[in-house]
Amino acid sequence: MASATDTARADPEGDGDLARRPLQLAGSRLGGLILALNLLSLLILLVGALLLNEWRRNLIDARLDSLTAQAELLANVLGEAGATRGEPYPALNPVDAALVLRDNFIPVGQRARLFDDQGWLVTDSYAVSEEIPGSALPPARPADAPVPPARDREADARELAEARTELEAEVAAALAGQPRAGLRLSESGDRVVSVSIPVRHVRQVLGVLTLEAGDVDETVAAQRRALMPFAVVAVLVSLLSSLLMHLFVVRPMTRLSMAADAVRLQRARAISLPDLEGRRDEIGDLARALETMTRTLSDRMDAIERFAADVAHEIKNPLTSIRSALETLPLVRAEAQREKLTALLQADVRRLDRLITDISNASRLDAELSRDRPRPVDLGRLLAELVNVYATSARPGEAEVRFAAGPLESALVMGRDGPLGQVFRNLIDNARSFSPPAGEVEVRLDQDDGDPERPLRVQVRDQGPGVPPDNLKTIFERFYTSRPKGTAFGANSGLGLSIARQIVEAHGGRIHAGNAPEGGAVFVVRLPLVRPGQPRRPR
Incomplete structure (x- = not known):
């Protein structure tokens, strides 16, 4: 027969204790560790994304401000030096305007274009400068290398038409007296930071100066590369938390299950796992409870x-x-x-x-x-x-x-x-x-x-x-x-x-x-x- 002492030893605090025990994570060492590690990995990734997104936005805004200042300066020069004071209406002189763009420094990676009051291209900095636009050719392929697939000409045509439409809309807005600044696609399919400023003589709009920088993709790629350490750290922390869960939760639970099976199969009369019973978390509580119960x-x-x-x-x-x-x-x-x-x-x-x-x-x-x-x-x-x-x-x-x-x-x-x-x-x-x-x-x-x-x-x-x-x-x-x-x-x-x-x-x-x-x-x-x-x- 079972004695009352045995029953009390199996539940020393009373059978009402389990019902009253609050499900508080603050009192759970193992649960707190798992939650803290997972939250830490997510926090690292979130902070990195927020910081880099903010830096990316600030960098693009700074780039737009810089291009706007340059475009306004060039537009003022063109409005004074490149405009003729003909009677009765002033107009841009394409030759003088091209000379102004040639004589003014256009940084590498930037492109300046001038449009007249009808939206027609007057001059392009790529045409009046000695720099050859474009990017370096890829290295030559070996003779036995497979031929890469040909580009989709229809897709290229759609991208070109879309880029021209965006440029025309930007120029039209600037001709209406509204400066435009933002991101758009270039004719080559790259994302560029573009600023369009109306060229004025007194109050009359004589044309539009468009200044664009094509280093947006490089900036985004650099940001992605900067985000990689945060992502790697977050993944490592997640892997560490998973490993700790396996070592401190899964394996002990497996051992307890095997010990319980041994008792069930009558190979043992009681569970005894001293290394688990010495733990001061829920696994230790479970091991001690099972040992006391058995x-x-x-x-x-x-x-x-x-x-x-x-x-x-x-x-x-x-x-x-x-x-x-x-x-x-x-x-x-x-x-x-x-x-x-x-x-x-x-x-x-x-x-x-x-x-x-x-x-x-x-x-x-x-x-x-x-x-x-x-x-x-x-x-x-x-x-x-x-x-x-x-x-x-x-x-x-x-x-x-x-x-x-x-x-x-x-x-x-x-x-x-x-x-x-x-x-x-x-x-x-x-x-x-x-x-x-x-x-x-x-x-x-x-x-x-x-x-x-x-x-x-x-x-x-x-x-x-x-x-x-x-x-x-x-x-x-x-x-x-x-x-x-x-x-x-x-x-x-x-x-x-x-x-x-x-x-x-x-x-x-x-x-x-x-x-x-x-x-x-x-x-x-x-x-x-x-x-x-x-x-x-x-x-």
């Missing part, structure tokens, strides 16, 4: 085996006596001897019946304790009702049961009234059986701070011969009985005090026996007290 189950199995052996031994004695009496009965001729054997058979049957009843009650005790939920029980009221039942049902010559209550702060205990009542019935019945006729059994309830965890004390005193000092502990063992002379044979099974101890310990209490100085035995039960305002947790 150890408790192992102890319970051992207790069941011992109980079965004790039951077999105790049942075998009356059965042997019955068989011997039945074998002897046909050989007896004297009526007095036959009556004696018949009385012996009846006593053995009564003993066997009482034994089987107590064994049945003891075997059901664990199930009853686990099925019945604990609740506050007024121990004073319970004892008063029990004593009242004994007083009303007492027979002549039986010991009187008297109840006395000392000063109490409270008499509430967290438990089950049925099993607790069985404890004190067993103790009172045991005390009455040892008390002399017309004797007295005193049940006293008081509060004693000698045991701070179990201040509520119940004493059951009798006026019998007391308990031999050598038997003060053994009397709580199963099937132990030492009855005074004159007690009816088979009236006691020796399980009453064992059941009482099991119930008391299941309620977090303690029970012990002693002898009073004035004579008689004293059984003391100590139980935890539920104080006013104290959270009531089942144990």
